[in-house]
Amino acid sequence: MKDEAKSKKQLIAELAELRRQTAELNQRVSELETAESQHVLESELLRIFRSATxxxxxxxxxxxxxxxxxxxxxxxxxxxxxxxxxxxxxxxxxxxxxxxxxxxxxxxxxxxxxxxxxxxxxxxxxxxxxxxxxxxxxxxxxxxxxxxxxxITELEQAQEKLEEAYEQERSLREQLEAEAQWRIEFTRALVHELKTPLTPVLSSSELLYSELHEEPWMSIAENIHRGATNLSKRIDELLDLAKVEIGTLKLNRESLDVLPLLQRVGEDMAVVAKSAGQSLMLELPPSLPRVWADEERLRQVLLNLLINASKFTQEGGEITLRAREQNGSLVVEVEDNGPGIPKEDQERLFRPYHRQLSDRERLSGLGLGLALCRYMVELHDGEIWVDSEVGKGSTFGFSIPLAATFQQREDAKREVVT
The missing domain is CATH 3.30.450.20 (PAS domain)
Incomplete structure (x- = not known):
């Protein structure tokens, strides 16, 4: 019995030792599995770093x-x-x-x-x-x-090209500004040189025309005065155009009652039209809202359009000046029943120095009147256009904001800024 008991104790001890060794083995296996997992993870991360990023x-x-x-x-x-x-x-x-x-x-x-x-x-x-x-x-x-x-090579190359283009643009802009400044200085000098001798011709021809009452001397004096006046007008147009091109032409805008201005210009041009055997009709409403405009520049636009219509209207023809309020703007139109304008010429009418080929010999002027009209209207935040068909006459129109509309736009701009 004693030997049998020892044998049981020995078996228990051996079993305990076996359990201990098994636990150590399990721990070692677990450590090996963890290390292997870590190795796999590191290998996977290395693969990502090498090629996938x-x-x-x-x-x-x-x-x-x-x-x-x-x-x-x-x-x-x-x-x-x-x-x-x-x-x-x-x-x-x-x-x-x-x-x-x-x-x-x-x-x-x-x-x-x-x-x-x-x-x-x-x-x-x-x-x-x-x-x-x-x-x-x-x-x-x-x-x-x-x-x-x-x-970032491609980005740097694109940036370098952009900088080169900007530098070229800046250089070109400076060159154009210098040329524009030279042009305005030259034009000013030219205007001065032409106006100085022209001033006594204008005053003398006007005095001579008022004092003479016998033909043909009265007609001769009238022709001299008309020619000097036209020359003075061309000189002023050149100076205005030069100012516009370099951005020095400024407007003196104010709230303007435009109806009296339209009536006065119409009455003045009615005399010119009558002398050319034409009739000028005014289609003006009893009242019009006030506009935000420079009175003298607006008068210049109206006169240019009416004079242009008279030039292209035959004796016995009719010219109509009309105005209306439309969508917060004043719309003015000058209609004639002249020969009309071909489509290909309409696109170039408002460019400086443009003249229709058919009229370059029989009409005077530099072709600046309509170009100046466009500039003046655009400075008023308006638009100008022509509607014409060969054989059916032409209608030149422009629109400028009413004083109330202009004020609303300015208030909206200030709200955006604040």
């Missing part, structure tokens, strides 16, 4: 590349593992090395957040632009630098 990654330790992914290798143009073990600064353009070194140190110290730009030189001699950021990491138990880089 769209950003170039590299690890530098002791100044040399220890790891580069496929993207970075593609940018640098190296073969597999060709960069490993080589100094990272060898890739950087010599002129940029000091800047790269200082920027990387500041970023590692936390003194800089934004990435820095620099150039690399490939083995082929090609220079490419990089955008890079770095951070401090532990690699194989030691401190290392993890870099993230992007190839």
């Amino acid at each position: 769209p950003i170039g990654l590299f690890i530098v330790q002791d100044g040399e590349f220890q790891f580069v992914n496929d993207i970075f290798r593609g940018i640098a143009g190296g073969k597999p593992d060709e960069l490993i073990g080589t100094p990272s600064m060898n890739l950087v353009l010599p002129e940029d090395r000091e800047m790269v070194r200082e920027s990387a140190i500041k970023m590692l110290k936390g003194e800089r957040r934004e990435p820095y730009r620099y150039r690399i030189v490939l083995s082929s001699g090609q220079v490419r632009w990089m955008l890079e950021g770095v951070s401090s990491v532990q690699y194989r138990g030691r401190r290392a630098v993890l870099g993230q880089a992007m190839d």
Whole structure:
């Protein structure tokens, strides 16, 4: 019985030892499984870093590349593992090395957040632009630098072209501004030189015409005065156009009762039309809202349109001046029953110096009147147009804001700003 008892105790002891060894074995197996899982995870992360990320990654330790992914290798143009073990600064353009070194140190110290730009030189001699950021990491138990880089060569080239285009545009603009300034100075000098001798001709011809009452001397004096007046008008148009082209023509806008102005201009032009064997009809309403306009420049537009209509209307023809309020604007139209204007000429009518080919010999002027009308109307924040058909006459019209409409627009602009 005693031997049998010992045998049981021995069995219990052996079973306990076996359990202990089994537990140790299970723990060792678990440790091995954990290590294997960690190894698999690290391998998976390494694979992602090598090929799946769209950003170039590299690890530098002791100044040399220890790891580069496929993207970075593609940018640098190296073969597999060709960069490993080589100094990272060898890739950087010599002129940029000091800047790269200082920027990387500041970023590692936390003194800089934004990435820095620099150039690399490939083995082929090609220079490419990089955008890079770095951070401090532990690699194989030691401190290392993890870099993230992007190839921005195409972006830099596009920016360089944009800057070149901007520089060319700026140079061209300065050249055009200088030419425009020269033109206005030349025009001013020309106006002065022409106006100085013309002034006594105007006053003398007017006095002579008022004093003479016998033919043919009265007609001769009238022709001299008319010619001098027309010449003075052409000179003024040249100066106005030069001012418009360089942006120095200013308006003196105010709230204007436009109906009396339309009536006065119509009455004045009715005399001119009558002398040409034409009739001028006024189709004006009993009242019109006030407009926000420069009275003298608006008068100039009306006169130019009416004179233009008279030029192209045959003896016995009819010209109509009408006005109305429409959609917060004053709309004015001058209609004639002249020969009409071909479509191809209508598109160019409001350009300076444009004249219809059929009228260049029989009509005077430089072709500035309608161009000035367009400029004046646009300075009033308005629009101008022509509606014409060959053989059926023409209608020239323009619109400018009413005083109330202009005030509403200005109030809306101020609200947007505030």
